[in-house]
Structure formats: structure tokens, C-alpha cells
Amino acid sequence: MAIEVVVPMLGITIEKGKILKWLKSEGEFVKKGEPIFEVETDKVVTEVESPATGILKKIIVPENIEVPVLTIVAIITEKDEELPEKYRSIKPEIAPPPTPSMLSQPQSHKVLAPSVRISEEDYDIAILGAGVGGYVAAIRAAQMGARVLLIEKDELGGTCLNHGCIPTKSFLSDIKIYTKIRDSDIFINGSKVSINLKKMVSRKNRVVETMKRGVSMLLDSQKVTFIRGFGKFIDSRTIEVSSNGKAKIFKAKNVIIATGSQAASLPMAKIDGKMILSSEEVLDLREIPQKVIVIGGGVLGVEFATIFNCLGAKVTIVEMLPQIILMEDEEVIRGLKLLLEKQGITILTRSKVLSASPRRKKVEVTIDQERKKERLSGEKVIMAVGRTPYTNGINLERIGIQTEGRFVKVNSKMETNIEGVYAIGDVIGKMMLAHAASAEGIVAVENIMGKVREIDYQKIPRCIYTFPEVASVGLTEAEAKKKGYDIQIGKFPFLNNGKALAMGEPEGFVKIIAENELGQILGVHILGENATDLIGECLLAMNVEASIEDLGEVVKGHPTLSEAVTEAALDWQGLSIHKSKQF
């Protein structure tokens, strides 16, 4: 009969022993009571005697391996006995627990190390997608003490950093200076100024690279594990990440889906990357087209229209809806439309694209404008009809994530229907803006980490980078009325603002909507130079629940554009200083 040799109980406090030396080798004859190996513990080195007489048939645990006491280290058989089957494949790493011992499990107390984590899962949070939603969530999670795994198939920073917010702002900044000089008669030879498109693109690329390095450093400093590869769900707690044909499995207690979105295409106007472009290709354009058709009059559409218009192209915006930037306040829409048109952009609303056919040098676009067929042509067509969530191949169906249309369905805590799985950013399609994604990311993480946080979209601003800019938060006038608020409007034109005049940017206004009972600010809409920065104080006011009177009490530096905000707040009370009564 085969006899198991174990590391014996070596006294009352010893839990582990290291096999120091085998005194007998496999196949050798051993006698009962004869020392067969030496074992070292934290206290002693001792010989262990053979429990039986026979052949040392198999040594399971080799020298210099430490094992818990009672681990089987060798098998002794009778002279002619074969090694029983169950011991054949036994390996030291997986040495089965010894004959069930009644002893209480050895416990070791890691005193003085309360931060030592005993986790059955590798990560606390895994985040699919390292866009501004994902990486911000990762950093906050790490700040709160979570072990974070950040997975990105593409580039750190996602759409915003690589193909969206940041690169376009780099362009707009260059173009702004360019047009200022070009359209001015102050500068000598001003009208002859021209733009070096190649350099403009390479500056954009530098900006993007700098920012990516910055984000990468931030992630490092927070000890976030960043891996590149395509992540998909195996189950709700397991993510497989593949890159270059190799796959690795990670476990996480929570997963945040932050896979973002991609440019949407129309069936009759497929993006080909050459003539029909998405935002990605637009940004690396090598020459300035003469005629550009922008399909879609949303945020992206008007921004691209602005860029190309300023670069000297003839731009036509084709919008299916009755208005461009439809979510904005009507006065803003009207104001911006007027200004864009003044800048030379053609805006066609209520116009449906019927087809877009690339020819040799230009694209023919047929539209249906209020039942009338029109033909347009341009060298480039820019698709700005919106973005669709990126959920391809990440196995959402497999784990049973509920969606709304193609967007992942979440509640105000960013929880999906599956426990421990959250989603943020464009993939949930709530407010497809970078800063909304970040805010959602923080809400998701804080909920995971045990705080109770809900998102309030009413306090998240929208920004449009046209010339001039549009910024808004909260309800539009129409919405507020529809909700039954008893409201009043405070409004102040930049024309009456000293700084705006001095800057040569007198267009636009600040419009504040507040209700009468408490003076609660319900919405702010700014059309004008630097509107996106000016909205900041209004956001603060709304967040801290300042009343419109509070906003009006702020003393501003002079001259500043922000005086216009104060004035608008005062106007709400009929107390604007720099506004004549009849305005």
C-alpha cells in the first residue's frame, strides 16, 4: 500500500516548512524511522523520518520549496508496487490538501498593515475605454484607493483628445488669429496673410501629443494600470483584453463601460474618408477645399463650418431639422444663424440629404428642401450628423446589458441593469459631451466606492466653438415656460460691454432665465466672445444655489466680458446699469 509522506506537524506554532534536502532519492529503499529529508522552519531544521519501510517511489516536492505542514511531499510504496494513478500527475504547486485535518486553519495576522488588501478579484474597477470619461474615472477611482485597470483599444484620451475637442480648438485658435489679421485693415499687408495648413495640422498634433503624455503621467502617478488592447466582457466581472492576437483575462469587481462613440454615417452618404469625411479625416486635411458641404447643423456641423469658412472655403450647412443647434435657446439660435450667415456660410434647414455621390473631383449632393429637390456640389462633404455609441464586439448582449436604442441604459447613478457594471459618456447617449462623460465617470466611481452620487444634467454646460462662441446651461426659455415656471428674463448685449467693444467683438448677449418665487436661476445662454469661459460663474451660481440677486451682487473687474453676466442678472431685476430701458 502506498504511504504518503507529509511535512509533519513540527510543534505547536509551526505552520510552514521548507524542504531543505532530500536524504534519499527516488527509487531508493527506505526503512521506517530512517531520516529521509530535512525540513527548515522559521525555528528549526529537523530531519523527518520515513513513516514506513519501502521504496521512495516519488518525490513530489523538490528541495528548496516551502509548503504548509501536512503537505504531501513524497510517496513510499512497497517493493514491487506501482505508483498509484492518483499520485502520477501530482505536482508540487497543486499538491492537494492533506488528509482532511481537523486542525483549525493556520492563521497569520498581518498586524500593522491594515492597508493590505485581501481581494478575490484582481481589480476593484476595470474601465473599458480611456477617453475623457474613462481616464477621469480611473484617476478619481485611484484617488479613492481603488485598484484600477484602464483598457483602451486605441489612443489615450479618446475622441475628445484625438479627434474632437482638443484638435479643433487648436485649429480654431490659429484660425481666429488668422481671420483677425486677414479681415483687419490695421495690419500692414494684412489682407495678404495666408495660412500654412501643414503647420497648422502639425501644431495640432503637438498639442494632442503633449496632452496625451500629460494624461499618461497622471495615470502613472495614480498607479492606474493602463493596458492597450480590445476589451470585452467574458462575464460581468471578467474582461478579456486582446492585442496583437494575444488575449489576457482580468478580473474586476466593477466594470465601467466608457467605450464612447463613433461618427454616424447616413446610408445614402457613406463616409469614404476621401471625399466624404468624418471628423477624424477632416483634422488631417492637407489642402483647403474651395467648396465644402457640411451635413448636419449640430454642434460639430457649425464648428466645422466655421473652420472651413474661415479658411476660405465656401461652406453650406445642410440640416434636416427646422433649425441648427436645435437644443439651444431660440434667441441664441437666431443670433448664431445670423452671424454665421453674415460670415458667408449658407445654411439650409429642413433639408434632407437624398444622396451624396462622389465623382472624380467633387461630391454631388442631392437634397430635399421642403419638397423641393436641390443639387449641391463640393470637393468635400463633412458628415456631422451625430455619433453612434461604440458597443461593437464588447459582448454587451452576452452579459445581458440593457440598452435604449443602441445606447447603454443607465440610471442617474450610472448603473446599468447588471450589478457592478456601470456605463458613462457617449455610450449612454445622455449628453454627448466630454465634460459630461467626465462628470458621469466621477459619479460612477463614487457610487462604486460607496458614496451616493447622482448626476444632474441641469447643471452641465453645453459649449459650441463658433465665432463667436455659444455656451449654455439649464433650461431654455421655451423649456422653462413649458415646465410651468413663472419666469423672467435678464439679458445684456455685448454691444453695451466696454471690453467687448474694445476687442471688436460686440456680437451676442448674455441671457439669464430665473423664476420669480425664489429667484432660482434656471438657465443661462451666452452667445459671444469667450462665452464658454464666461458661463463658469453661472455654473457655480447654479451649483451653490445662489439666487439671481446673488449673481447680480458680484462686483466685477472692469473692463471685462464677465461684467455682462452681472448686468444680465441685474437686468432681471430691472436694475441693469448699462442698459437703456427700451432695449
Next chain:
Amino acid sequence: MMKESEFPNRTVKIRAVPAARRRAEREGIDLSPVEGSGPGGIILEKDIEHFRITQGAVEGTLVTGKIHASSLARKLAEKRGVPIETVEGTGTRGRIMMGDVIKATEKPVILIKEKGIFGQTIPMTQMRKVIAKRMAQSAFTAPHIYFFTDVEMDELVKLREKILGDFEKQFNVRLSINDFIIKAVALTIREFPMLNAMVKGEEIHVMPEINIGLAVAMEEGLIVPAIPRADQLGLGKIAEMRADMVGRARLGKLKLEEIERGTFTVSSLAQYDVIFFTAILNPPQSGILSIGKTCDQLALKEGQVITKKIARFGLSVDHRIIDGTVAAAFLQSLKKRLEDPTFTFMHL
């Protein structure tokens, strides 16, 4: 040596953790209406906090110091009549936000909603528990005996109507029939001290002061604040105290003392179509007067059919110490006082 049961039982024993007691004492909060959320209903410190927020603390005990609230929250609280200091803030550093004020105003609404759903099990509120216990105790320890009489209210009603206007000018309070009844009961008790007695162990304590309790119905149950020395107070003072206490009872702002001092209770359902009813004694009192609706009844007067305003009065007494004849005589005397109010209230 006295047995434990013979010690005067002043208050219902309240279980509270020491820190809760310290807090309550420091802030002058009476623990009896506080609902405990700890094991076995023991009162925790947070319960006091909660109590302060939801019920409002007993007068003059509000936290001092600056209130941390947003501008809009302040305004909203003012508009809705919510004392801002009772609102729990959820903003950064406990700042009170609009949502908090809204929540605070919504609370009672939620309470009512929870009440009447069929098939739902509702845990007893602390108050309900106390009431349940006291009613059961009363019904099962004091053998009740009931007496009824019809009281002609015509004169009293007339008297009230006559003096109502002047009275209101003088005392700034609307005089009610109950005020007369309270006074009349108090005066009658002077003649029948046993109706002002309490059984304690094997002793009968005839209480030195005549404090007439008036049952006030509230959302959560009945509460009986008492008007002290009603026999010695003028009608004006009685009316004033009655109005004040009924008002505060509804706000949950009565002091324990006001509830506990009663020696005899008057319970009226006159505003309902209830002709008469029997009442259970409010322990350890030995008498309670129940008053039904005042109805017009036909009667013969000198051969003429006339109408009379009749209210049926019921008297429940503790038969252990009050004999039927005493109770009957008391009721008789009371009836007389009310039917001839000019005389009764002449000197007031």
C-alpha cells in the same frame, strides 16, 4: 418597607442610550415622544437629531450658531414655512440645499400616505405604543362604570353667543363651549374631590390641584394636555390656554408636564354626529367626561312643543374608588351648572 409597585410611578420608563440622554438634557428635549430606532426601540443619539428635524424641538431649544444653507434653500424654507434650522443639509459640509427643504416639507405627506394602505403592516409609532399600553392598562385595571345624562345647552349656547364678540376682543381668543364645560367640570369637582383622585397601589391620592385635561385628536393619536387649576382660572385664561395647547399639540410641541398634570379628562366629539359615547379612563385618573353632539330635541314646555338643545354627557369613573351615587351626584351637579350658566359663570 415599600414594595416597588408602591413607589409613585411618575413617568413611563424611557430607554435611551446615555449619549442620547446627555444630548436631550443639554438641549432640553423631552425624550418621551422621541421614537427609538435602536434594538428594542432604545433611543439613540441620532433619534434625537431626527426628532428635532422632523418634529421640531420643544420651544426655545434650537441650535444656536450659523445656519449653513444655500441662498435658495433659505428663501424656499421661508416661503414654505419650514424652520430652516430643522432641515438636515446634504450639500457639501452639510449645507442645506433646496432639495433638503423640499424633502423636509414632504415628510408629513409621506406619513399620511403610508397610513391607509390596505393589507399593509404598519409598525406602531412610539406614541401609538404608549397609547395602546395605557388604554389596555386602564381598561384592565380600573373597573369602569358609566353614567349618562342629557344636558340642556340652550342657555349655554345663548350665553356664549352673547359674550363671544366682546370676549374675543378682550382675550384675543375665540371662546368655545368646551371652555365653559372645562370650567364647570372644575367647579363641580371642588364639591366631589374623589373625582380628582388617583389610585396608587393601595392608596387613594386625592390630588391637590384640579387640572382638567382636554383630549385632542391628532394624526398619530390622542393627546390630552391639561389646564392647571381650572377651577381657579377665569374663562378667558382657560380659553387662551386651551387654544394655545391645542395648537401646540398639533405641532407636537407640548411639554411633557402639560400632558402629565391632568387629574380629570374631558373628551368631546361634539363636532361629529355622535350622540353619546363611553370613554376609557386616562390612567391614573378616576374620571372622564364624554360629550356628544348637541342636538335639537322636541320638548313640551307649558303645553307648548318647543325645541331644546340637548347634549348627552357620559361619565366614566373608576368604580374601585367612586361609588355610583357619588358619580350620579357629580353628574347631576354638573348638569345643573351648565343649564344655568349665568349663575355658574356669573363671577367670571
Next chain:
Amino acid sequence: MNLSHDQKIDLYKKMVTIRLFEEKVQDLYGRGLVPGLVHLYIGEEAVAAGVCANLRKDDYITSTHRGHGHVIAKGAELKYMMAELFGKKTGYCKGKGGSMHIADVEIGILGANGIAGGGIPIAVGAALSAKKRKTDQVTVCFFGDGASNNGTFHEGLNFASVHRLPVVFVCENNLYGISVSQKQHQAIQDISIRSVAYNMPGITLDGNDVLAVYEASGKAIQRARAGEGPTLMECKTYRWRGHHEGDPNRGRRYRTMEEVQEWVNKCPIKRFEEKLVEEKVLSKTKIKNIWEEVEKKIGEAVEFANQSPFPDPQDIFEDVYVS
């Protein structure tokens, strides 16, 4: 003192039982089946077997932490012992005592004892009781060389001597108190000379010679039974294993392997066996049968212990007080 063949075989069997029992425990302990601390009696079998062969069932013994041999010799049942060693409910102490505290008061085992010298005054007390109750019961008190330095030894001997109590003090001098050699812990060679101080007979003998032990203890027990007072007996012997299982390398920190081997050569069982073979009391076959029979019994005890349940959680509160 002449022993019959059967008596000799019984003596032999007792020693074999102790030996095999202890070897089994050694193996089981190493495999984690016997928890706690065990102190094995291997090498000292002649003392327990020789002394207890003179005792009646109603005589008493007190034992030590190294007590398995004493209680087996006094007649304890192997299965209840083994169950106790396993911590099972069916054990002698319902699993509450373990190796160091095996007791069966019904057959006169007043308990093994985890405190060196702890049993000595108790033995004196049992003897005092027998005297008071006017029975002729004798108490044998086992203890080691280490305990002979404890106050209880001196106080106990003095008390027993003054009252001429029917007690036999059997000191198993195995030369070490745990790791401290006799030379290091006392300035005398023969512990029996301490009897002089208490005016009782003292004798030192070869503890590995079971017949010598049987004979000497027989006299001492007779003397005690006759009311002639206590005796101090010192049996020089040796434990083959370490102080306890887990004592590294069978105690080579404080003794040499040569010394151990020397004593292994003086194995009490082998010596007796050779003698019995020589006297033709035993044949090789008979010996083989005895070993096999004993092994089987021990196997049954292990089986019994294995099958037995552990105590129930609420048992922890039982027997704190006599109910």
C-alpha cells in the same frame, strides 16, 4: 518473585501495546490527525508495565504529561484513549483534555497531568484517603526527574512520610527535563537518595528491566498495602523520541544521536523478548502473533476514533461545574 508464563506474556503484551500505540500516535500526529501536544513513552515501557502489573483495579495512579504508557498499563481502553487524542466526544475526557490529561477515575487513573510535579500531592491525597477510609488501596505516583526538583515533590514526600501513607513514588528518570540534562538540573546522580531526608526506603534500579521493576515495585506496593508507609523508587530509563513530537531531531539539540542509539540498544521490549525466547516462554511465531494482534487492536482504536464525532459546540459549557 516467580511469574507464571502467562503473567510474563501479559507483561510482554502490555509493553508491546504501549510501544505500538505510541508509534501509531507518532504517525498520526505527524499527519495532523492528533492535535495539540503529544509526549511519547517509547523506550520507557518497562516501568509502566512492570509497576502496574502489581496493582489491583481499585488501586490508584497519578500520571504525567508522558502518560499514555501508565494509563495503558493500568488498564485503560485503547479506543477511548485514541478518541481522546483525536479530540472526539467518545474520548476519556469527551475531547476536552487530550493527550496530557487522560483520566479514568473508575479504574483508578487519577489523571495524567500537564504540570510537572502536579500529580505528586494528589497521589499523597489519594493515599491519605485510602488510609482514612481504611481500605488497603495503594497509590502509585509516576513523575520524572524534572519534577523531583519541584516543591511539590519535597512537600509531598514529607507529608506522605509523616503520615505513613500507602503511596509509592515512582520516579522515571529519563535523564532529561525537556532539554535540561539531569546533570544540569540536580547535583545528585541517584534521586532515590532523597528518600533519606524523608525517612523512607529509596531504591534506584534499571528501568529498562521489566522484571526488576516488577519485583521492586511489588515489594514497595506490598509495604504500602501493609501500612508500612511510602517508598521512593527511581527507574533509570530513556525516551527515544524527543520531549514532544516536534522536538527537532528527536532532541539532538541537547543530546547526541549516539546516546540515543545506546539506549535504543537497551530496548526494554527486546531485552525481555530475548529472555522469554530463551526461556522458551515465547516462540517467534507467538511473538509475531502478539504483535499482529496488538496492531489490530490499535487499528480498531484508530478506526473507532476516526468514526467518532467531535463534540457539539454547546459541549464547551458542560462540566465546568458539577451539576
Next chain:
Amino acid sequence: MRELTYAQAINEALIQNLEKDERVFLMGEDIGKYGGIFQVTAGLLDKFGPERIIDTPISESAFVGAAIGAAMTGMRPVVEIMFIDFTTCAMDMIVNQMAKIHYMFGGRGKVPMVLRINIGAGRGAAAQHSQSFHAFFMHIPGLIVVTPSTPYDAKGLMNTAILDENPVIFVEHKKLYATKGPVPEEYYTIPFGKADIKRPGRDITIVATNAMVGRSLNVCEEFSKEGIEIEVVDPRTLQPLDKESILESVKKTGRLIVADEGPVTCGVSSEISALVAEEAIEYLQAPILRVGSPYTPVPFSPPLEKIYIPDEEDVKETVNKMKDYL
């Protein structure tokens, strides 16, 4: 920092003291060649020789008494008693002599010695080798009682103990000997009567001694996830007891659990509970709860012993009970 086991930390403290103070010597059963039953004195015999590392006969009364005599006359003995259970064999020496001499002689004469003992069940050593009655020594005026919970504390407190002019009962724990922790190489002391906040918290104070410190810490994280922050206060010495730290913590949290391995009846936890009840009851948000051994001898059988030992489960259960008052 380098890590040592609890046993090694004490060993190192003994070495440093033996090196720097020739008055220091060690006595005890099997502390020499054997290195002590728990290897705390391993290697010392080779290093310092049999004059300073003395293996004694099994005569607890004699060698504890001898240490008292030596201490009174200028030496600094450190005595090991193999198990706390065996102190009873020397109780007269400890209680009537060691603890009393300085007082009873009107301050003439002192007994600067350390008596090392260990407590704790958990290895099936049954009723006479597993007890934790260290509270007994806390009960005897004149003794200092030290209960280190970590290797760091063990070394620092041992150094202080040997320096101290009073008799010190140094309570070690069997199950802690193998635990590791950072220990500075240099000589350092930890003052007596100074508790250590092993983990700060807001909601519940656990005053834990010895092995209960680690067991308490082990459950803190789990409760932290529920939002319950436990403060673990390790008094480190039971006599003198750092009342201020304990009271301060309880005043902060309002909830007290005392965790000590001894039986709760008349135990360390009784004393600490009484202290808080007397001096800070008005701060209590909940009844005081105790974690300790049941009122029975230590049983042998593993399942019973497991029940007997106050472990993480018991701490958890007690915290859960306390949770109702949060």
C-alpha cells in the same frame, strides 16, 4: 524597514540588553540549549554562555524567587515561565513577594525584573497550557503588566521593561510569535502607559490587547466598506493603563468594544468597561460589549477550541451587534 517575527523581536531586545548591561541575565526552563519552547531565546546561550543564560530545574517557585533576590541585590533578571499556566507554581513569589517588596519595605528595596510569560490557546495544548489569565496580574498592585501586540511593540516594550525599576509581567502570545512586522535594528523604548491607536476610526472603539489587536484590525476593512470606521486602541500596557487615550477614543466614537483573550468574567475587559462606565458613560451611544473567552477551561478538541478562542468571527459578530446602535 526590515521585518522580524514577534519572537525574533523579543530575542533581539534581549540580545541588546544583555550586550549593554551586564546586570541583565536570563533564567527559565529550557531557554538555553533548547532556545525556549517558542524559540524566543534561541542562540542566546551560544552568544552569552551559561553564566547569563541559565537553564533552570522545573522549580518555578525557586527560580522566580531567586530572580527576586537577585533583583533586590543589584541584578536585572529576565525570567521566562514556559506557559502562563505555570506561574501558578510560583504564585507566592509573584504575588506576595515580587509585587509587595517595594511597598511593604517602605520604599527600601526594589525588584527590577521581568517575568516573561505567554498566553493564548489555539494549538490543542488543552487546559493547562493555553490559558490567558493575565488579568490576574493586573489585579495585583505593584506589578507592571505589558501586552505587546506587534513585533515593533514587543521589542520596544521589552527594552523599557528591562530598564524599569519595577517588576514587569511581560505577556507574550503564542500565536503572535510567528507574526512578522517591521522592527528597527537600533535600540528603542516604548513608554509604559501610552496606548497606540492602531487604526483611527469614527464609529466604534475597539480596545484590544495582544493578539486581539490583529484580530480586530483584520475585520476593520470589511466594516469600512459598509461605512463603519472602527478605531482600534491598543493600550500596550495594562498596568499602567492609558485611561486618557481610551476615554478620548470612546468620547469620540460613543461605542466601546473591549477585546481581550482572557475570560470576560473579571477580566481585562471588565476593568476597561468599568473605567468607561465610570468616567464616560454619558458619551455612550450603545452598551459596552466585550469579546473574550467563555467562562470555561480551555478545551482540547479542535472544534471546541475554535469556539473557545475569541477570533475575527467573534469580533465581527460583536461589531454587528453594535451596528444596531449606529
